[in-house]
Amino acid sequence: MRKDIAYRIAQAVHEGLFHGVLVIDSEFRSVFLNQALCDMWKVKQQDVLHHSVLDLFCNGNVKKFGGAYQGPLIETMVTGREISGSEVYINMPGQKEGKWFLVNTFILRDESGQPEYALGNYIVIDKFKVFENKLNAVNMNIIKAFCKAIGVRDIYTMQHSENVAALLVGLTEYMRLSDSEVTMAYLAGIVHDVGKIGISEEILNKPGRLTEVEYEIVKRHPSKGADILQEVDEFATLAHIVRHHHERYDGKGYPNGLQEEAIPRISRMLTICDAYDAMTSVRCYCSPHSVEEALEEIKKCAGGQFDPELSSIFIDFIRECNSGGGMRPALQ
Ligand SMILES: [Fe+2]
Numbered sequence: 001m002r003k004d005i006a007y008r009i010a011q012a013v014h015e016g017l018f019h020g021v022l023v024i025d026s027e028f029r030s031v032f033l034n035q036a037l038c039d040m041w042k043v044k045q046q047d048v049l050h051h052s053v054l055d056l057f058c059n060g061n062v063k064k065f066g067g068a069y070q071g072p073l074i075e076t077m078v079t080g081r082e083i084s085g086s087e088v089y090i091n092m093p094g095q096k097e098g099k100w101f102l103v104n105t106f107i108l109r110d111e112s113g114q115p116e117y118a119l120g121n122y123i124v125i126d127k128f129k130v131f132e133n134k135l136n137a138v139n140m141n142i143i144k145a146f147c148k149a150i151g152v153r154d155i156y157t158m159q160h161s162e163n164v165a166a167l168l169v170g171l172t173e174y175m176r177l178s179d180s181e182v183t184m185a186y187l188a189g190i191v192h193d194v195g196k197i198g199i200s201e202e203i204l205n206k207p208g209r210l211t212e213v214e215y216e217i218v219k220r221h222p223s224k225g226a227d228i229l230q231e232v233d234e235f236a237t238l239a240h241i242v243r244h245h246h247e248r249y250d251g252k253g254y255p256n257g258l259q260e261e262a263i264p265r266i267s268r269m270l271t272i273c274d275a276y277d278a279m280t281s282v283r284c285y286c287s288p289h290s291v292e293e294a295l296e297e298i299k300k301c302a303g304g305q306f307d308p309e310l311s312s313i314f315i316d317f318i319r320e321c322n323s324g325g326g327m328r329p330a331l332q
Contacts, residue, residue, distance in 0.1 A: 020040045028062075219254050250303070272310060
């Protein structure tokens with residue numbers, strides 16, 4: 001029986017390697033998942049077993065908005081093509097943070113050669129590893145050092161930077177941008193506020209409104225951050241993105257008052273992700289907005305603070321994430 005073969009393979013992988021294993025049938029129903037996967041995904045076996053993974057995690061859709069498959073396992077079942085070494089960020093519905101996985105898929109065919117079962121093997125990987133492959137290791141270590149420097153000074157900014165990076169990666173993937181742009185988006189998210197290193201903690205964590213002088217000091221952080229990054233030749237593009245992450249689409253931002261397409265595209269995306277995370281996170285001086293309130297605010301500021309086209313894509317992206325698309329970055 002084909003089903004027995006699927007179970008046997010899954011069991012062997014489970015016993016031998018402690019990897020997460022999921023087997024789906026041609027109707028996308030899960031017929032096997034091991035305990036390692038339940039632990040990684042923080043789900044109960046009975047909540048997933050015999051249910052359609054499309055309904056559970058992908059809002060019933062085989063493909064995401066933009067045309068990409070919801071994940072390697074679903075792609076394997078639809079196309080009959082096995083996939084090896086696919087790096088995916090999986091965020092289960094209702095969970096604030098996701099994880100990076102390295103996924104390999106295998107196909108089991110029926111007598112007529114049609115895909116009958118697809119098996120996915122999931123290994124948790126350090127998120128830095130994904131980008132390390134695409135960037136010189138020395139440069140990646142510099143980025144990690146920046147993260148540490150931010151974290152030592154200011155835990156909120158570090159957490160916020162990680163959230164913005166995850167949102168940007170999700171948005172760039174949603175827009176089907178190139179691999180190099182996805183990597184650039186991740187790095188920009190991580191280091192965008194590195195210039196805050198030079199600002200005193202009293203100003204950074206001030207509960208009330210900033211004075212004019214204090215605000216002028218805070219406004220220097222994009223240029224300061226860009227100046228730091230520019231010290232490394234390979235970070236010229238990254239520095240340019242960071243320098244302009246507080247520009248506004250209508251030209252009223254800082255430091256240079258750039259307008260519309262004169263602002264780098266990733267900077268325009270970063271501005272939106274930055275604002276969304278700031279609105280939906282708990283900070284020392286205000287209570288968080290709900291997701292819908294934050295999206296409403298972004299809509300209201302489209303064309304003023306934000307690029308209108310990117311705002312509308314971002315709103316679609318967040319709505320799709322929150323309606324059950326599981327293969328997504330960390331979201332509120
Ligand atoms: Fe900033």
